[in-house]
Amino acid sequence: MADRLVPIISLKDFVNRKEEITKQLVKAAETAGFLTLVDHGITVDEIEKQFAISKSFFDLPAESKGKTPHDSKSNNGWEYKAQLRPSTGTYDQKESLWLQRGSQWPSEEDVPGFRDATKEFMDKCAIISNQVLSCLAIALNFPENYFLTANDPSEPDCLTQLRLIHYPASENTPEGTWRAGSHTDIGILTLLFQREGEDGLEICPGRESHSSFAMGDVFTPLPAHTGPIVVNIGDMLMAWSDDRLKSNFHRVRAKDAGKTPSRYSIAYFNQGRRGFVLQGPQKKYPPMTVGEYFIQSVQRNFARQQAIAA
Ligand SMILES: O=C(O)CCC(=O)C(=O)O
Numbered sequence: 001m002a003d004r005l006v007p008i009i010s011l012k013d014f015v016n017r018k019e020e021i022t023k024q025l026v027k028a029a030e031t032a033g034f035l036t037l038v039d040h041g042i043t044v045d046e047i048e049k050q051f052a053i054s055k056s057f058f059d060l061p062a063e064s065k066g067k068t069p070h071d072s073k074s075n076n077g078w079e080y081k082a083q084l085r086p087s088t089g090t091y092d093q094k095e096s097l098w099l100q101r102g103s104q105w106p107s108e109e110d111v112p113g114f115r116d117a118t119k120e121f122m123d124k125c126a127i128i129s130n131q132v133l134s135c136l137a138i139a140l141n142f143p144e145n146y147f148l149t150a151n152d153p154s155e156p157d158c159l160t161q162l163r164l165i166h167y168p169a170s171e172n173t174p175e176g177t178w179r180a181g182s183h184t185d186i187g188i189l190t191l192l193f194q195r196e197g198e199d200g201l202e203i204c205p206g207r208e209s210h211s212s213f214a215m216g217d218v219f220t221p222l223p224a225h226t227g228p229i230v231v232n233i234g235d236m237l238m239a240w241s242d243d244r245l246k247s248n249f250h251r252v253r254a255k256d257a258g259k260t261p262s263r264y265s266i267a268y269f270n271q272g273r274r275g276f277v278l279q280g281p282q283k284k285y286p287p288m289t290v291g292e293y294f295i296q297s298v299q300r301n302f303a304r305q306q307a308i309a310a
């Protein structure tokens with residue numbers, strides 16, 4: 001079921017196969033809004049190494065993690081079970097560390113090697129994101145480099161973030177506990193890395209961010225594997241494409257009531273440059289800067305964090 005909804009797309013020989021890859025990406029982006037990338041250039045070893053680095057941060061005592069506290073203005077830093085979802089009315093059962101290239105990072109003493117390895121990982125995510133976004137730009141009749149400029153992570157106003165996520169194990173999970181409540185991503189394009197066997201991600205094709213919250217809809221589980229990258233369209237790109245590309249709801253559920261094993265995931269959120277003006281080729285929505293759009297999306301999705309990106 002998931003394979004049919006979420007196509008597996010290979011980026012092998014990208015330059016020579018760009019036309020074919022573009023067709024596959026656009027079809028997926030126009031339907032489920034989700035796809036899985038393989039042959040993308042990041043090895044299983046590199047992904048496992050980044051998960052090990054992430055674990056070494058989350059294994060620290062709260063006082064150490066709290067040295068980079070979550071800041072609601074920038075949305076960077078470490079939060080613990082602090083994300084209240086309007087879709088569930090409860091806090092997500094997870095902790096996460098949001099990082100931007102220029103934000104405050106954990107110290108070398110607390111997590112040796114963290115910064116260099118993680119920055120390298122972000123650079124690799126940026127290369128893959130640029131490949132996908134150059135294909136989508138062509139399909140939307142924008143110049144090929146349009147999103148690369150709009151989302152250049154080396155620019156200081158770029159809102160792109162890496163989020164390391166840890167869903168702690170629980171001996172006694174009450175039934176109906178949400179590890180991450182149903183939501184859409186507010187940015188342009190998300191790359192999500194999962195670890196073999198740490199399932200829980202579910203997607204809801206057909207229910208998009210510009211309609212109401214996904215209550216009572218049919219969700220499809222997407223099994224977790226180390227290697228393939230789950231990619232989804234965010235709200236900003238949906239607006240930017242005049243709703244042609246779909247930003248769909250997804251969530252993370254606890255495996256069973258009772259004993260639930262831990263889950264780690266890593267998300268790279270391409271979120272554009274604050275000052276860039278966003279408008280689709282058909283001009284379905286009035287022009288808006290990425291910064292303004294970001295605030296509006298945050299208000300819709302995360303009522304508690306209205307100050308983010310203000
Ligand atoms: O942990 C996951 O697999 C999903 C995370 C997610 O959807 C998000 O942080 O937006």
Ligand SMILES: [Fe+2]
Binds near residue numbers: 183184185250
């Ligand atoms: Fe998400």
